[in-house]
Amino acid sequence: MPATGRYRLLGHPTDLAGHVATLGPVPLPSRGDRVWREAFVSMLEASGLAGRGGAGFPAAIKLAVAHAAGRGGTILVNAMEGEPASDKDKLLLLRSPHLVLDGAQLLAAASDAHRVTVCVPEGREHVAAAVTKAMAERTAAGCAPVPETLVRPPDRFVAGEESALVRWVDAGASLPSFRPDKGTALRIGRRGALVHNAETLAHVAMIARTGPDAFRGHGLVEDPGTSLVTISGAVEHPGVVEADRGTPLLELANRATPTGPPQALLVGGYGGAWVDPAHFTTPYASLSLRAIGATAGVGIVIVLGQDACGLMESARIAHYMAGQSVGQCGPCVYGLPAIADDLTRLARGQADHGLMARLERRLTEVDGRGACRHPDGAVNLVRSALGAFAADAGRHLHGAPCPHWNRPSQLRFPHPARAA
Amino acid sequence: MLRILVDPVACDAYGYCAELLPEAITLDEWGYPIVDGKPLPAELVDAAKRAARDCPRRAITLRQRKGGH
Numbered sequence: 449m450p451a452t453g454r455y456r457l458l459g460h461p462t463d464l465a466g467h468v469a470t471l472g473p474v475p476l477p478s479r480g481d482r483v484w485r486e487a488f489v490s491m492l493e494a495s496g497l498a499g500r501g502g503a504g505f506p507a508a509i510k511l512a513v514a515h516a517a518g519r520g521g522t523i524l525v526n527a528m529e530g531e532p533a534s535d536k537d538k539l540l541l542l543r544s545p546h547l548v549l550d551g552a553q554l555l556a557a558a559s560d561a562h563r564v565t566v567c568v569p570e571g572r573e574h575v576a577a578a579v580t581k582a583m584a585e586r587t588a589a590g591c592a593p594v595p596e597t598l599v600r601p602p603d604r605f606v607a608g609e610e611s612a613l614v615r616w617v618d619a620g621a622s623l624p625s626f627r628p629d630k631g632t633a634l635r636i637g638r639r640g641a642l643v644h645n646a647e648t649l650a651h652v653a654m655i656a657r658t659g660p661d662a663f664r665g666h667g668l669v670e671d672p673g674t675s676l677v678t679i680s681g682a683v684e685h686p687g688v689v690e691a692d693r694g695t696p697l698l699e700l701a702n703r704a705t706p707t708g709p710p711q712a713l714l715v716g717g718y719g720g721a722w723v724d725p726a727h728f729t730t731p732y733a734s735l736s737l738r739a740i741g742a743t744a745g746v747g748i749v750i751v752l753g754q755d756a757c758g759l760m761e762s763a764r765i766a767h768y769m770a771g772q773s774v775g776q777c778g779p780c781v782y783g784l785p786a787i788a789d790d791l792t793r794l795a796r797g798q799a800d801h802g803l804m805a806r807l808e809r810r811l812t813e814v815d816g817r818g819a820c821r822h823p824d825g826a827v828n829l830v831r832s833a834l835g836a837f838a839a840d841a842g843r844h845l846h847g848a849p850c851p852h853w854n855r856p857s858q859l860r861f862p863h864p865a866r867a868a
Numbered sequence: 869m870l871r872i873l874v875d876p877v878a879c880d881a882y883g884y885c886a887e888l889l890p891e892a893i894t895l896d897e898w899g900y901p902i903v904d905g906k907p908l909p910a911e912l913v914d915a916a917k918r919a920a921r922d923c924p925r926r927a928i929t930l931r932q933r934k935g936g937h
Contacts, residue, residue, distance in 0.1 A: 626877045782898040813897075
């Protein structure tokens with residue numbers, strides 16, 4: 449497969465005719481082609497593509513698991529994007545819906561799945577309309593070998609967690625399942641289900657056209673390709689950028705023009721981690737981020753300006769995450785609000801004598817004790833705040849509230865908290 | 869080697885498990901069990917089986933850990 453120049457996900461035509469004219473038809477197998485699947489899987493393996501939905505799971509391995517689950521399954525396109533500060537999957541479906549759907553058709557062909565189901569949450573009508581229009585174009589043009597449908601799960605933070613998504617499609621309950629063996633295949637009825645983030649599928653569709661080398665022409669050897677990153681906070685031009693993996697964090701933030709030197713960067717979203725200026729040159733790549741306790745998450749960088757209280761912002765996030773618990777597991781239901789309260793007291797200079805020890809104990813005890821990783825993300829965020837804003841925490845502990853604690857938040861909180 | 873597994877969705881903080889098996893299970897401040905995660909010593913296996921059987925929510929299972937260490 450020839451390389452078609454510089455690899456990019458964004459900037460291609462939105463309509464089907466323009467999409468095919470620019471990128472060429474999607475290289476699906478012809479009927480009875482037995483060698484196609486093997487070639488396709490080796491190509492995905494060679495590309496080194498990892499999932500862009502947060503977990504960073506290698507795409508080829510996930511495909512192999514689904515194939516083992518047998519014929520007749522479903523490819524679930526995860527565009528739930530529950531992270532409030534993420535816009536990349538909305539943007540992809542608005543601008544390049546055919547790229548995402550092509551990727552889903554390719555995976556359907558490779559895993560013998562019989563349907564493609566796109567998940568866009570309730571309320572995002574403009575995204576749903578773009579997907580519906582694209583699906584109609586494809587049906588009319590005969591570009592959808594397996595049927596494509598759109599479904600509308602509830603719009604909340606945890607709804608996109610893959611077991612919650614599969615369970616909603618299967619049984620109408622948007623709740624994560626307790627899965628001690630995470631490697632086992634997810635099922636809808638008795639058939640396998642393969643959940644992929646919308647951006648991951650767009651990469652699959654591009655790589656199938658350009659070959660793995662064009663993808664590997666960007667990013668790092670161990671973490672190749674480009675990534676969509678939503679940049680927000682104290683910046684003049686918030687929005688989604690496409691960046692090479694490995695781009696230093698500050699360089700990434702600078703693409704949105706920060707209003708001043710950042711006080712800190714929140715990387716990976718509300719289950720991610722604060723990064724202080726000493727680590728601003730860290731490459732945006734899984735291993736480098738992990739080494740500083742962060743994660744790329746779903747592709748989020750939030751710039752915190754100098755005139756904000758990082759601890760108070762973190763307390764707001766912790767309260768938000770507590771409100772987004774689906775209420776299944778005790779440590780999440782009781783632990784997250786307690787942690788959020790501790791952090792709020794700290795930021796306001798109202799810490800009691802035992803606060804830090806109590807908070808540390810609660811963080812340790814809540815971590816890893818939910819059915820899903822929602823509480824773990826909140827714990828990680830708070831821990832990183834105590835590190836990145838350690839000097840502030842020290843002052844607040846001695847009764848001095850942050851001068852910025854009651855300023856309006858620089859963060860985004862769209863979902864209303866769940867009623868208790 | 870056996871390991872204790874708590875299903876956090878099923879668990880409703882009855883707390884019997886921590887009474888029956890205090891050597892391996894403690895409760896957090898809200899009454900939910902914290903398992904120490906270590907392989908279960910042979911002398912505690914009977915008590916662990918009882919904790920699993922007596923859990924009103926059937927939230928505890930004992931798992932064989934492959935290649936146990």
